[in-house]
Amino acid sequence: MSLDLALRLTEILLGLAFLQQSLEHLHAPKDEQRLFFPRIVLSVLLLLGFYTQWVCLGLVLLGLFILKRFQGPYNGGSDRMSLLILCCVSLVHFMPALRWQEYVFGYLALQLALSYFISGWVKIVNPEWRSGRALQDVFCFSAYPVSESLRGWADRPRLLLLMSWAVMLFELLFPFTLLTQTTLIIGLVIAAIFHFGNALLFGLNRFFWIWLAAYPSILWLQHRIFDAGQIWN
């Protein structure tokens, strides 16, 4: 996958994710609507590829106002990933040379791989995750399960132990999927299913759409490093 194609795909997926996020704010109080209506317009322009460089810059500036309005991210990790992708895409457009564009886009791909690996690492060093207790607690009393009936999953310790290890091993092994394009695609499909499950069970729909937007960067990086047989020579 060429850098241009990967970048364009990222912009399209980012535009769609921003549209989804922003439309949700149109039922919010007026002061929020004032921030998110321009974001909808800019997201459509990003989708269309209209003056992308300046549209991205506008979205970054708007992102700063949104951060200030909510005194931090509105939706934690999904907002942070949104800003990371947006800043990387913007920087790529403003970099003077191809080599620097590749460094910036490569940084996004690296962060995507780290988002899985570090999440897996911090879990596996915690005995409560290794015993399945942590996931039981998530279902038992955390704010995330979308219905009371889902809290009943806390009473299935063996299933949750299995799920805990499946999640931890997948997250830790994710960087190894970079070895071939086929393994990476399989890894990304599993990752998307994981985010989809989180969206259904815990209502984390924004994570699903925004993590998908970072996938072209890692597909490009894998091709750049392993298939092209060279590392920024």
Place this chain on the structure above:
Amino acid sequence: MLQALKLLLPALIPSWRFFDEIAPSPRIEFTLLKTDQDIPEHWQEFRRRPPHLSIGCMLKRMVWNPRWNESLFLVSCAERLMANPTEHSAREILKRIQADLEQGGDVDTASYLQFRLVFLSRQGEQLQRDVTFTSPVHKFSEDAVL
């Protein structure tokens, strides 16, 4: 703007420590009062989750989930209120409780509103509830919507 740039930094150099530990989890409870001197007797959980959600509804929430995402933001506000108390977090919570109550028409006889934060955690095999914050009493339509 400097403050916003400071808030942007964790996005550019993220920690990615999702669910590294299952911390005590906040619930927002509120009570309606007739006068600002009333002693609160009955606290209600704000935005209780439904007993059951159909698969169809879960799938719909993949693309349209504003209320739940707003509730997750209020969870962040509750956590921030404990870690680093600011008027902003309390105001965001209060504003949304008042908006929901007004929308539901539940404010006929009450003039005042108070909320508190209850944090749930596991101690051994038992669930523990700790009230960690109680807001001042607010008069409807004056203090709440700022």
